Amino acid sequence: MGRLSTAYGQAVAAHRHAAYRLAQARRALAVAAASAAPDTAELVAGLDRIAAALTAPAAPPATGPLPVRIGAATTVDGGFPALVPLGAGHHLVVDRDARDARVGALLRTLVLRLLAAAPAGTVRVAGIDPATLGATFLPLRPLVDAGVLAPTATSETEIAALLDEAERHVRGAGQAGGPAGELLVLVAASAPGPRELARLTALTHAGDTAGVCLLLAGVSPGAERTAPHATVLRLNERYALLGDPPRHPFSPDGRGLAAPVQLDGDPQPGAAAALARQLGPAVRRDDPPTFADLLPARRWTESAATGLRTVVGRAGREPVTLAFDDATPHWLVGGRTGAGKTVFLLDVLYGLATRYPPAELQLHLLDFKEGVSFTEFVPTDRDPSWLPHARAVGIESDREYGLAVLRGLRRELDRRATVFKRHGVSRLADLPPAAALPRAVVVVDEFHVLLAGTDAVAREAVDLLEELARKGRSYGLHLVLASQSATGIESLYGRAEAIFGQFPLRVALPGGGGVLDPVNDAAGRLTVGSAVVNTAAGVTGADTVVRFPNAHADPTGLARVRHELWAARPDGSPPPAVFRGYEPAHPADTPAFTALHPGAGTPVALVGRVVDVDGTAAGFTLDAVPGRHLAVVGTDPTGAEVLHAAVTGLARQHAPGRARFLLAPLVSEAQAVAAVLTAVLTAAGHPVDRLDAVGLRDRLTTLATPTAQTDTRTYLVVFGMEAAAGTLERPDPETFRSGREELRTVLRDGPGRGVHLLGWWRGLRPLVDDLGGAHQRDDVACLVALNVPGADLGLHLGAHDLAWRPRPNRALLVDRHDQRLQLIVPFVRPEREER
Numbered sequence: 001m002g003r004l005s006t007a008y009g010q011a012v013a014a015h016r017h018a019a020y021r022l023a024q025a026r027r028a029l030a031v032a033a034a035s036a037a038p039d040t041a042e043l044v045a046g047l048d049r050i051a052a053a054l055t056a057p058a059a060p061p062a063t064g065p066l067p068v069r070i071g072a073a074t075t076v077d078g079g080f081p082a083l084v085p086l087g088a089g090h091h092l093v094v095d096r097d098a099r100d101a102r103v104g105a106l107l108r109t110l111v112l113r114l115l116a117a118a119p120a121g122t123v124r125v126a127g128i129d130p131a132t133l134g135a136t137f138l139p140l141r142p143l144v145d146a147g148v149l150a151p152t153a154t155s156e157t158e159i160a161a162l163l164d165e166a167e168r169h170v171r172g173a174g175q176a177g178g179p180a181g182e183l184l185v186l187v188a189a190s191a192p193g194p195r196e197l198a199r200l201t202a203l204t205h206a207g208d209t210a211g212v213c214l215l216l217a218g219v220s221p222g223a224e225r226t227a228p229h230a231t232v233l234r235l236n237e238r239y240a241l242l243g244d245p246p247r248h249p250f251s252p253d254g255r256g257l258a259a260p261v262q263l264d265g266d267p268q269p270g271a272a273a274a275l276a277r278q279l280g281p282a283v284r285r286d287d288p289p290t291f292a293d294l295l296p297a298r299r300w301t302e303s304a305a306t307g308l309r310t311v312v313g314r315a316g317r318e319p320v321t322l323a324f325d326d327a328t329p330h331w332l333v334g335g336r337t338g339a340g341k342t343v344f345l346l347d348v349l350y351g352l353a354t355r356y357p358p359a360e361l362q363l364h365l366l367d368f369k370e371g372v373s374f375t376e377f378v379p380t381d382r383d384p385s386w387l388p389h390a391r392a393v394g395i396e397s398d399r400e401y402g403l404a405v406l407r408g409l410r411r412e413l414d415r416r417a418t419v420f421k422r423h424g425v426s427r428l429a430d431l432p433p434a435a436a437l438p439r440a441v442v443v444v445d446e447f448h449v450l451l452a453g454t455d456a457v458a459r460e461a462v463d464l465l466e467e468l469a470r471k472g473r474s475y476g477l478h479l480v481l482a483s484q485s486a487t488g489i490e491s492l493y494g495r496a497e498a499i500f501g502q503f504p505l506r507v508a509l510p511g512g513g514g515v516l517d518p519v520n521d522a523a524g525r526l527t528v529g530s531a532v533v534n535t536a537a538g539v540t541g542a543d544t545v546v547r548f549p550n551a552h553a554d555p556t557g558l559a560r561v562r563h564e565l566w567a568a569r570p571d572g573s574p575p576p577a578v579f580r581g582y583e584p585a586h587p588a589d590t591p592a593f594t595a596l597h598p599g600a601g602t603p604v605a606l607v608g609r610v611v612d613v614d615g616t617a618a619g620f621t622l623d624a625v626p627g628r629h630l631a632v633v634g635t636d637p638t639g640a641e642v643l644h645a646a647v648t649g650l651a652r653q654h655a656p657g658r659a660r661f662l663l664a665p666l667v668s669e670a671q672a673v674a675a676v677l678t679a680v681l682t683a684a685g686h687p688v689d690r691l692d693a694v695g696l697r698d699r700l701t702t703l704a705t706p707t708a709q710t711d712t713r714t715y716l717v718v719f720g721m722e723a724a725a726g727t728l729e730r731p732d733p734e735t736f737r738s739g740r741e742e743l744r745t746v747l748r749d750g751p752g753r754g755v756h757l758l759g760w761w762r763g764l765r766p767l768v769d770d771l772g773g774a775h776q777r778d779d780v781a782c783l784v785a786l787n788v789p790g791a792d793l794g795l796h797l798g799a800h801d802l803a804w805r806p807r808p809n810r811a812l813l814v815d816r817h818d819q820r821l822q823l824i825v826p827f828v829r830p831e832r833e834e835r
């Protein structure tokens, strides 16, 4: 208030001085009038009116215009200050642009005077200068650095973005229903294109309380008509002629001030820097938005019936709200690595989760990169809380997990279609309250990973995304696809338009201009923490530059919000289904494994967890059908772990004495596992035999011999089957049958007699040799492929487009009998990781 009264005091003093000089001028003119000089009587009358205006008690600056000096009106008697009203619905139009040095100096001077006259932080200035590419404002650089003056808009895109911001500012003032708290001064040093100029002049009609003031240079005199709220200044070679200020005319007939005006020159050198020092601290309050700015005043008070809305940041000082609704059902977000995509998505998710209760909003979050994007939404050892809206969260997801989530969502759409039919509605909002369904927001971070290549996973993912995008609008399912690049994705060739056409809302972070129209370069100059938001599928001119807060900068604030939401969750809310791509699978953490018990039917060999939404246990039933044996293939020592899990699981399914285990650890890596297994099985009361290669061969002969049917199972567990190749190849001197022949008999006939082989082969080739050729592959119908190249495996299975790429902590489960192919996380013992 102190600064306001000082500025106002200064303005009043200037008025008084002007009034005094005016009186002097009037006297001089009266003398001239007496000598019948033409026009002087009129001039006197005009000056009288100005004097009346100047000496009348002025309205406080908050509600009235500021009188700002533009130069000196010259009379025969000398000069007096020429003032123009600015602000509170008053604007200035100059007929020449800043390429006339007098205009450039005038604009700079006016900017300094307006800033100096108003309380710090209440005036914001933005320049437009297409003709001199910003040169007009260069001397004011210290004010730009201090954040008082916005960087000059010179290109069509920048000017359009600035106009968007100004229009939002005006709308914001309109909605607030009173004088805007801040005066936005738009200074056009030269006229922009006709469209932008039309938008600028339209702003001059915004009214006294809109909080916007335009100084338009280089606008033709006809602008008087287009800008009835502006004082018009025309320049001739020596002077400027000042038109009548609207509502405070100098002349009775619109001829303006009769005294020509000598415009003030440039401000003193150093004036801009001094002002910047003075205003900087107050303006720095206009720091980037904070996380708290995104949150609603009260939690869970909004209804999602017609869509979801959240504040994502600010454009200038205006909050920017984005929606998932009929107009913008899906969003496409682009930005290079480190551009702030994850932070932006977190801002959106917290904004939504605080506005809508879990009954109105569900979240499905998929992250395909190494990182921790959505970890904070799921329970951990350190923090048991979770975001109650989260239904499925994939962290460092496999593509197959993404596919599983998308398939689940398609089923959800089918379910919703049935509900809609039952109620005879076609929109979510029309469902009766008792049948209301939550909206679902599905975020896929780094979606290009999911769609990479042209394999079966990519093809199915593209189909699913297209279907979800197409139907999602009416069923309340909204997609947010984020990526470093939305272009050049092979699997999208010919499909991109059909899919991205459903994504009208584009958010381009730094380096993410690819989500905008190819000719739209609005994202070219973004810095981290800002984004271009475009609600017209990226076309030029529909851009808003938004600054968004760094959610990660306030982890405590974030945790507080999350805990508050968690504490408020409805009774019985389940935690989200979580898939952590980096996490190994332990039998002891898998409910289906720990639930195994004797007498539960056909034994199953559990080998890991399926990469799916529920983390289903992965396994094979070992029934009496020929070929019900398990081959674990690959050099990865996990092979021994998989057999360990399968065997301990089988042991749990048999009462003591009802199963026999024959363990053949033929390779050194398996000795320790076999020792542990022997101890476990023995402790469980099961007979265990240890075999070497020769013992294995002998036992195969025994097992191949038909015996009377018993209900005792025999599990022959061989670690490193290829190590017995030499022994098995040799024919028996008496029967002339080789060990391999005995083996093949066991493979075919064993299951019928309760005999199953569980073997680890360290390569596909030895397995094929043992089977007697690839055409015999069904003799071992259950396969767990570890580090086996996809091409080799595809060849072995006769599947030419097998989407398998060997990687740590993953295996491909193949059951040739039920045509099952599943990506699994193979079981390992916890102690193995510690080694």
Ligand SMILES: Nc1ncnc2c1ncn2[C@@H]1O[C@H](COP(=O)(O)OP(=O)(O)OP(=O)(O)O)[C@@H](O)[C@H]1O
Residues within 6 Å of the ligand: 288, 335, 336, 337, 338, 339, 340, 341, 342, 343, 344, 371, 528, 529, 530, 548, 549, 550, 551, 552
């Ligand atoms: N609004 C912001 N304000 C200030 N700094 C930010 C903002 N957003 C992000 N950053 C900074 O950028 C860093 C990277 O952000 P983020 O992790 O969101 O990037 P990303 O695009 O997801 O990158 P990547 O794909 O490599 O994970 C953050 O750690 C933070 O330091």
